[in-house]
Amino acid sequence: MSHYKVAIIGSGPAGLTAAIYASRANLQPLVLEGMQPGGQLTITTDVENFPGFPEGIMGPELMERFRAQAQRFGAETKFEMVESVNLETRPFQITTNNASYTADTVIISTGATAKLLGLPQEDALMGRGVSACATCDGFFYGGKEIAVVGGGDSALEEATFLTKFASKVHIIHRRDEFRASKIMAQRAMDHEKINIIWNTVVEDIEGNPEDGIKGLILKDTQSGDVRNMPIEGLFVAIGHKPNSELFAPLIDTDDVGYIITKPDSTATNVDGVFACGDVQDSKYRQAVTAAGSGCMAALEAEHYLSNHEG
Numbered sequence: 397m398s399h400y401k402v403a404i405i406g407s408g409p410a411g412l413t414a415a416i417y418a419s420r421a422n423l424q425p426l427v428l429e430g431m432q433p434g435g436q437l438t439i440t441t442d443v444e445n446f447p448g449f450p451e452g453i454m455g456p457e458l459m460e461r462f463r464a465q466a467q468r469f470g471a472e473t474k475f476e477m478v479e480s481v482n483l484e485t486r487p488f489q490i491t492t493n494n495a496s497y498t499a500d501t502v503i504i505s506t507g508a509t510a511k512l513l514g515l516p517q518e519d520a521l522m523g524r525g526v527s528a529c530a531t532c533d534g535f536f537y538g539g540k541e542i543a544v545v546g547g548g549d550s551a552l553e554e555a556t557f558l559t560k561f562a563s564k565v566h567i568i569h570r571r572d573e574f575r576a577s578k579i580m581a582q583r584a585m586d587h588e589k590i591n592i593i594w595n596t597v598v599e600d601i602e603g604n605p606e607d608g609i610k611g612l613i614l615k616d617t618q619s620g621d622v623r624n625m626p627i628e629g630l631f632v633a634i635g636h637k638p639n640s641e642l643f644a645p646l647i648d649t650d651d652v653g654y655i656i657t658k659p660d661s662t663a664t665n666v667d668g669v670f671a672c673g674d675v676q677d678s679k680y681r682q683a684v685t686a687a688g689s690g691c692m693a694a695l696e697a698e699h700y701l702s703n704h705e706g
Contacts, residue, residue: 405502409435429473506638518601572595
């Protein structure tokens with residue numbers, strides 16, 4: 397097939413949940429899985445906050461189950477990277493690195509990418525001592541000494557949240573004042589478990605994927621002094637970048653790039669195009685909320701198709 401009623405771009409919890417619901421509605425959706433099939437959960441080790449898995453589940457296994465469930469009901473999944481999308485024609489046109497497709501509706505579920513520090517060890521240690529999600533991974537650091545890099549509201553929120561588990565949380569910030577709101581900054585500075593390290597950047601991470609993190613190499617931005625700090629976990633909280641460039645300039649986004657959807661809906665400003673998951677959610681960024689919005693997108697696409705048949 398080259399024409400589909402529903403084309404889903406992205407294959408994280410949002411995209412594959414959309415595929416489950418769309419396929420159960422006999423819409424036989426196409427899922428274009430992209431460069432990272434399964435989304436950010438494929439670089440997560442234990443997932444313990446997704447309902448239905450009281451003992452936890454490995455991120456890649458969870459996404460494989462999502463995929464198998466979608467395929468069971470008739471979703472067609474392809475390991476292809478979308479290179480361009482034409483949303484000005486009807487049906488919509490999608491070009492990948494391997495083929496071209498047309499679709500009556502498009503569900504965008506391309507997710508967001510956590511901004512990282514760019515250190516050599518970072519990718520190898522992701523999920524093995526390095527994390528970009530305190531809510532996802534904080535539980536694993538009970539009684540441990542950890543660090544959070546960042547100076548905005550999200551960094552201070554994560555640091556404060558992590559005090560529920562860690563014995564000590566060091567906030568490493570490259571400047572001498574936070575860009576976060578005053579109330580968040582004060583809350584962090586007043587917390588007995590939080591230590592703030594000003595004018596400092598992380599130069600390197602000591603550790604390996606087998607044994608985890610042993611420490612950080614820190615550099616003072618003013619004096620240039622370099623020192624080692626023993627640590628067992630590093631949370632990078634310097635922001636996320638929504639993967640929405642492919643759809644510019646036709647799809648409306650906010651000033652950061654998150655796709656704007658209509659109130660209480662996944663509908664975008666283009667009729668027949670829906671967005672779900674982290675590409676339009678700058679607030680929660682959880683697998684379960686992404687899955688919920690994927691359900692919404694599929695139901696709305698089904699409703700749209702039923703009103704536009706013929």
